[in-house]
Amino acid sequence: MKRHHLLFLLAAVLGALLLFAGSKLQPYDEVLEHGPSPExxxxxxxxxxxxxxxxxxxxxxxxxxxxxxxxxxxxxxxxxxxxxxxxxxxxxxxxxxxxxxxxxxxxxxxxxxxxxxxxxxxxxxxxxxxxxxxxxxxxxxDVPATAAETxxxxxxxxxxxxxxxxxxxxxxxxxxxxxxxxxxxxxxxxxxxxxxxxxxxxxxxxxxxxxxxxxxxxxxxxxxxxxxxxxxxxxxxxxxxxxxxxxLLQLLLRHFPETLAALVLTLLLGAWHFAQRHGPLQQPAARGRRQLQEHLRGSADFLYRHAGQQHLLSRLQEDIRCQARRRHAAFDSLPYAEQCRLLQTLSRLPAKDVEQALRPIRETRLSAAEFTRQVSHLQSLRNAL
Missing domain, CATH: 3.40.50.880 (Class I glutamine amidotransferase (GATase) domain)
Structure with a gap:
């Protein structure tokens, strides 16, 4: 069979099938309910x-x-x-x-x-x-209904x-x-x-x-x-x-719900970011490592901040007088010059160092260098006694 005869036969069969299918089709109407309109x-x-x-x-x-x-x-x-x-x-x-x-x-x-x-x-x-x-x-x-009423x-x-x-x-x-x-x-x-x-x-x-x-x-x-x-x-x-x-809140919720949700989420993330700790926790120092020297230094720093320089210097001078009274019972009754001469004799320190240590304490605040020098003189005199 030639090629064009085969194509003609296939077209005839396809046409017959389409006519048969068309004869079986029945038109009908269908209403699709989409529900109420948005309005x-x-x-x-x-x-x-x-x-x-x-x-x-x-x-x-x-x-x-x-x-x-x-x-x-x-x-x-x-x-x-x-x-x-x-x-x-x-x-x-x-x-x-x-x-x-x-x-x-x-x-x-x-x-x-x-x-x-x-x-x-x-x-x-x-x-x-x-x-x-x-x-x-x-x-x-209690109310009777008439038979005429449906x-x-x-x-x-x-x-x-x-x-x-x-x-x-x-x-x-x-x-x-x-x-x-x-x-x-x-x-x-x-x-x-x-x-x-x-x-x-x-x-x-x-x-x-x-x-x-x-x-x-x-x-x-x-x-x-x-x-x-x-x-x-x-x-x-x-x-x-x-x-x-x-x-205002109702209007924002009605018209801008996504914007409000994003704002609340941003606030929560910001609060979480700033509330978190940065770096590891520092453990408190163990009590066993603290020594007497640290306690003394801490006490001295406390007294220096709260009582002041005059209190510390006066306590040192009072300690020196107490040591002198033990060595000489009539120390408090002696004039100031005699007290200085007696302390010079007992401590064997130069007269200017003794006088420097016992001089009256000024009300004005001393510089750090002057305060350190005065404390050094007082400690030297107390240690010599």
């Missing part, structure tokens, strides 16, 4: 903001309350969904004053009512005279001129109580109230037991999105996630 992970209320924006609302996301006080209250709704344990009494009063001028405040109750202290610790709840309680299972069991645990909001209520899945473990009897609208589940609405001056306050119904994974369930639309309709919306600025 959705950072903002649990991103879906709520996008929903309100799609309704034509002016939606702002702020981290503090500072921006809301500069707006016109009559056209604003404030969704205060952040933790409020750091809010001060003055901030709460400013917020309620803003609401009283026509604003609409929507917030989440955070603390349970404490019967013993007659307060909850939630400043907004206490000022508005609202109380939150935890509902036990026995309280839920899920008796859902919260129902009844509106005027509406045949069916709106349904929301609030957390049924918590119950809001209007201790001041000021609420004009509410939403209940069997055994608990989860939303209260009351007038405050010219404005409106809406308190909720929880806001998880508006988070990204829950806003599409039941009538959660409708409730958000209903509470914020015809107004601009400001969503506040935090009520306090982060301090």
């Amino acid at each position: 959705a992970q950072r903002d649990p209320y991103l879906a709520a903001r996008l929903f309100l924006s799609s309704q034509g609302r002016d939606v702002h996301h702020d981290e503090t309350l500072a921006g809301i006080f500069g707006t016109e209250p009559g056209s604003q709704v404030l969704l205060l969904l952040a933790q409020r344990e750091m809010m001060t009494a003055q901030q709460v009063q400013n917020l309620l004053d803003w609401t009283a001028r026509g604003g609409h405040l929507i917030f989440v109750a955070e603390q349970l009512w404490d019967e013993q202290n007659k307060a909850s610790g939630d400043l907004l709840l206490d000022v508005l005279n609202l109380q939150q309680y935890e509902v036990g299972e026995e309280d839920k069991a 899920n008796p645990q859902l919260t129902r909001l009844y509106l005027e001129n509406e045949e069916a209520p709106a349904y929301m899945a609030f957390d049924t473990r918590f119950h809001l109580y209007d201790a001041g009897s000021k609420a004009h609208a509410w939403a209940n589940s069997p055994g608990a109230t989860h939303m209260l609405q009351l007038r405050h001056g010219a404005g409106l306050v809406t308190a909720l037991t929880d806001s998880w119904i508006w988070q990204n994974g829950n806003i599409g369930r039941y009538d959660h999105a409708w409730l958000l639309w209903y509470l914020t309709q015809d107004r601009a919306v400001t969503l506040v996630h935090a009520t306090e600025h982060a301090n």
